[in-house]
Amino acid sequence: MRxxxxxxxxxxxxxxxLADDQKASAxxxxxxxxxxxxxxxxxxxxxxxxxxxxxxxxxxxxxAVLDKTSPDKKVYDVLYFDRNANGKxxxxxxxxxxxxxxxxxxxxxxxxxxxxxxxxxxxxxxKGSVMFGLNWKGKHRVGGGYPKVDGxxxxxxxxxxxxxxxxxxGEGAFAVQTWSAPKSLKIGNSDYHNDIKFFVGHAGVGASxxxxxxxxxxxxxxxxxxxxxxxSTAGKKTELKTKLTSxx
Amino acid sequence: MLYHxxxxxxxxxxxxxxxxxxxxxxxxxYDSKPTEIAVLLEK
Numbered sequence: 001m002r003x004x005x006x007x008x009x010x011x012x013x014x015x016x017x018l019a020d021d022q023k024a025s026a027x028x029x030x031x032x033x034x035x036x037x038x039x040x041x042x043x044x045x046x047x048x049x050x051x052x053x054x055x056x057x058x059x060x061x062x063x064a065v066l067d068k069t070s071p072d073k074k075v076y077d078v079l080y081f082d083r084n085a086n087g088k089x090x091x092x093x094x095x096x097x098x099x100x101x102x103x104x105x106x107x108x109x110x111x112x113x114x115x116x117x118x119x120x121x122x123x124x125x126x127k128g129s130v131m132f133g134l135n136w137k138g139k140h141r142v143g144g145g146y147p148k149v150d151g152x153x154x155x156x157x158x159x160x161x162x163x164x165x166x167x168x169x170g171e172g173a174f175a176v177q178t179w180s181a182p183k184s185l186k187i188g189n190s191d192y193h194n195d196i197k198f199f200v201g202h203a204g205v206g207a208s209x210x211x212x213x214x215x216x217x218x219x220x221x222x223x224x225x226x227x228x229x230x231x232s233t234a235g236k237k238t239e240l241k242t243k244l245t246s247x248x
Numbered sequence: 249m250l251y252h253x254x255x256x257x258x259x260x261x262x263x264x265x266x267x268x269x270x271x272x273x274x275x276x277x278y279d280s281k282p283t284e285i286a287v288l289l290e291k
Contacts, residue, residue, distance in 0.1 A: 173280075174272065174278070174280065175283065176270050176271065176272075176280075176283045177283075178285060179250050179252075181285075181287075183288070184287070184288040184289065184290040185255055185257050185266075185287055185288065185289050185290070186257060186290065186291070187257050187258075187259065187261045187263065187289055187290065187291050188257065188258070188259040188261075188291075189254075189256075189257055190254050190255075190256035190257070191254050192254055193254070194254040194255045194256070194257060195252055195253060195254045195255075196252060196253075196255055196268075197250040197251070197252035198250065198251050198252065198270060199250060199251075200249075200251060200272070212249070213249060214249055215249055216249050217249075218251070218272070218278075219276075221276070222272065222273060222276045222277075222278065223251070223253075223273050224251045224253075224270055224271070224272060224273065225270070225271055225272070225273040225274070226253075226255050226268055226269070226270050227268070227269040227270075227282075228255060228256070228257060228261075228266055228267075228268055228287075229266060229267040229268075229269065230257075230258075230261045230262065230266035230267075230289060231261075231262045231264070231266075232258075232260040232261060232262060233260050233261075233262050234260065235262075238258070238260070238261075240256055240257070240258055242253065242254070242255050242256040243253065243273060244251055244252055244253030244255075244270075245253055246251070246252050246253045247249055247250065247251055247252070248249075248250050248252065
């Protein structure tokens with residue numbers, strides 16, 4: 001679990017790059033349909049729910065529900081994954097077992113776009129946090145969800161209504177989220193003490209729902225621009241721009 | 249992948265609260281609405 005000494009985050013959605021008709025029809029994540037059309041009979045008394053959105057128009061919704069092979073198991077060793085994004089968890093091949101709770105899901109073909117995302121994986125650790133990842137269109141890896149402040153990765157909900165929503169998209173209108181920052185910035189300083197690290201990705205819904213593009217998908221000549229807005233000792237509102245050009 | 253760097257703070261900055269506005273740099277083909285975060289400036 002990472003440590004952040006100062007809670008800095010506000011995540012803002014970036015200006016969309018959807019076509020006009022897609023902009024008009026992209027339902028806000030908070031309002032998308034959470035109905036699951038068909039669910040299996042779960043063995044666990046407490047299945048855990050997470051919802052992944054795999055397109056920028058918010059049409060491709062993929063439910064993931066964790067279950068157990070028997071009620072007395074400690075580990076959630078069964079995953080129901082909506083492989084065809086039809087809202088049902090009862091189709092063939094949608095029940096996957098792994099005794100460590102780490103599920104290799106192969107490829108996912110988006111039924112709305114025919115885009116093929118590869119190396120799809122979901123893993124839940126022994127503290128209950130879930131990390132989901134895929135190679136977007138077979139290219140750069142997207143992973144999530146990350147917390148806004150110090151805390152675990154995505155924690156699935158006890159019901160579909162409580163499920164966090166993680167937008168696992170490797171293009172479109174990106175948001176920025178802080179990963180780490182010092183407690184304060186030093187005046188008269190522009191060295192490592194004032195270093196702040198950011199993700200670039202997409203905001204979701206619920207705690208620990210930010211997804212990050214893991215690979216260096218931005219060209220090398222594209223940086224983050226940070227504008228510090230402060231009051232000078234002369235009482236004047238001042239702005240100072242810095243380019244954040246490093247990557248790690 | 250994390251994007252990072254030292255944020256410059258000028259000598260004439262007054263200690264206390266400030267705002268940091270972050271976005272993908274303009275003019276590179278990535279339109280963005282900036283994210284604003286609160287920061288603390290100290291000597």
